[in-house]
Amino acid sequence: MEKIPMTPAGFTALESELKMRQQEERPRIIAAISEARAHGDLSENAEYHAAKEAQSHNEGRIAELEDKLSRAEVIDxxxxxxxxxxxxxxxxxxxxxxxxxxxxxxxxxxxxxxxxxxxxxxxxxxxxxxxxxxxxxxxxxxxxxxxxxxxxxxxxx
Structure with missing residues (x-):
C-alpha cells in the first residue's frame, strides 16, 4: 500500500470534501431518486436516470477520498x-x-x-x-x- 504525501491543509480539505459528500450530497441525491421514482415508469424517467448517475459519481468520489485519506502521509x-x-x-x-x-x-x-x-x-x-x-x-x-x-x-x- 503506497503512502500518499500531503500537507495538513490538503488532508483537511479532503476530509471536508468527504464529509460534505457523505452528509450533504448523499442524502440530497437519495431524496432526488425517491422523488423521481414517485413519478412512475422508470424506463423513460430522465430525472431518475440523472439522479442515479449523480449517485454513482458521488459514491465513486467518496470511495476515492476514503482511499486517499487512508493512505495519506501527512507531512507538517x-x-x-x-x-x-x-x-x-x-x-x-x-x-x-x-x-x-x-x-x-x-x-x-x-x-x-x-x-x-x-x-x-x-x-x-x-x-x-x-x-x-x-x-x-x-x-x-x-x-x-x-x-x-x-x-x-x-x-x-
Missing amino acids: VTKLHGTKIKFGATVTLVDEDTEEKRTYQIVGDMEADVKLGRISISSPIARALIGKDVGDTVEVMAPGGARSYEVVGVRFG
Missing part, C-alpha cells in the same frame, strides 16, 4: 527546514530566458493547483527541483519545450 511542512528542496518546500525560481520570477509550493497530487502556486510532487518541474539548493540551475522539460530556471529561494512553512 512547518517542522521542515534547510535549503535543500523537498516535499512541502516553497520555492522561488527565476526563468533564465524571461527573468520572470515564480513561486511554487511542492504538494501532494490531490492538492496541486497551479493557479494557487501549488505544484504536484509528481510534476516534471517538482521532480527536477527535488534535492536542489539555492543557486542551482534546473532544466525542465515542459510541454512547451525545455525551460531553464535558477533557484533563488527555498522556505518551509
Whole structure:
C-alpha cells in the first residue's frame, strides 16, 4: 500500500470534501431518486436516470477520498527546514530566458493547483527541483519545450 504525501491543509480539505459528500450530497441525491421514482415508469424517467448517475459519481468520489485519506502521509511542512528542496518546500525560481520570477509550493497530487502556486510532487518541474539548493540551475522539460530556471529561494512553512 503506497503512502500518499500531503500537507495538513490538503488532508483537511479532503476530509471536508468527504464529509460534505457523505452528509450533504448523499442524502440530497437519495431524496432526488425517491422523488423521481414517485413519478412512475422508470424506463423513460430522465430525472431518475440523472439522479442515479449523480449517485454513482458521488459514491465513486467518496470511495476515492476514503482511499486517499487512508493512505495519506501527512507531512507538517512547518517542522521542515534547510535549503535543500523537498516535499512541502516553497520555492522561488527565476526563468533564465524571461527573468520572470515564480513561486511554487511542492504538494501532494490531490492538492496541486497551479493557479494557487501549488505544484504536484509528481510534476516534471517538482521532480527536477527535488534535492536542489539555492543557486542551482534546473532544466525542465515542459510541454512547451525545455525551460531553464535558477533557484533563488527555498522556505518551509
